[in-house]
Amino acid sequence: MPKLIVDAHRLAGPVPFDDLPVDPRPDLDRLGIARALVTHTLSLYSDAEAGNDALFALGDPRLVPVPVVVPGVPGACAPATPDAVRAWGVRMVRLCPERHRFDLTGPVALRWLAALGAGAAPGPAVAVDLDETSTAQLRTLAERLPGLRILVLNPGYRRLRALAELMAEAPGVRVETGTVNTQGGVEWLAERFGAERLVFGTGAPVADDCGPRFLLDHLGLTPRETDLIAAGSLERLLGGRP
């Protein structure tokens, strides 16, 4: 059993295609998960800014906000400027290039992301669902902004070869474990890239939390490695305990 478990990928709010819990806390309690990094569903399925407002209104330290950023020219972005993102003071933001139809490695997004890391304090890490981009795009992003800390959400189990190439070429990339769901896949990545590159996260309640949570208790890794995946790697990624 890991000492501390933090889910790096959780949703709060309603979804249009199912009847799922809008409040993640009862499931976190049931599964022994101390905290979760949370994005509001309104940001994904309605309006990014409305979702971010709802997210900040949750006001529970167990639910660490991961607001959605939409880089763009004035009038096409959310929030209005990179400075507004920095003013949030969050340690991770989420980008949805496919859903919000922007170019993750285009000049505008690169300028925004560079600006987020340009202040005296470290900028936020960025989380991107692999279904919203490609390993090639993420590799380009990491090459163009080598200081950027990237968490790949929902990597799945069918793209291990491409994911391994990305992790080999881009040391700032970390990977969420919840959907690495082929036999021994998490151990395979840990042996090659280190447990400090792997982060427990689920994507619940749309994706499953029970299986990935059970896996944490039964990994064929050392207790130290399991603790890293359960919470320690995320803490390092964010520059402190979430």
Next chain:
Amino acid sequence: MILDAHGHVGTWPDFLIPDPTAGGLVAAMDRIGVTAMGISHLLAVGPDAGRGNRLALEIAERHPGRFGVWQVYNPHHRTPLSLDGVWGVKLHPDVHQCRLDDPRYDPVWELGLPVLSHGQTDSPWSDPEQFATVAARHPDVPILMGHTGLWPSGFARAARLVAGHPNVFLEVCGSKSTGRWIARLASLAGAERVVFGSDACFLDLRIGYGRVALAPLAPADRALIQGGNLARILGPRLP
């Protein structure tokens, strides 16, 4: 007793399986307490059912009591089938591009053994509606609907379509399944109609079983889903 209704050994062309071995499966089964798993060899699901079935039987012999064999029937190759020493027959209408309700599967139904078939909502080959069709034609053959149709958007429909066919069971493995959906299926269809499967080594056994172990289920329902139902279906075929 935990019984896994849906397992595989071997490699698959679409992606890397880090540990495709029977030894790796046994180690994982021991780690989490799975008594036995029904397997088909992925070579048999693919191009060579005859050789793949022989490999699966050899694996079962090497690990007594740990593996049952779902012998794959390829309708194009008219794979020879055995009545003895197996759990039943595995069909994969999508890989073989032959609809589940196609008469070319008649030799399988005539055998009368339990059948585990891939099921996939909206697939022209294995939509849950076809399970209802073949279940009505062969009411004495236990039929496990693999993945309960695979996509969460079709789970409730799959349960509804086979509600009147008590010989059809909903097998729950799949990368999009959730513990919440397994509990919902138990409510929709009755826990006695829901069967645990993992799809390991294709998928990770621990994640598959974890969905059942941590799903919001009553203990009696969990016991049925994780082994009781399959033991009842297999009867004396289970060692």
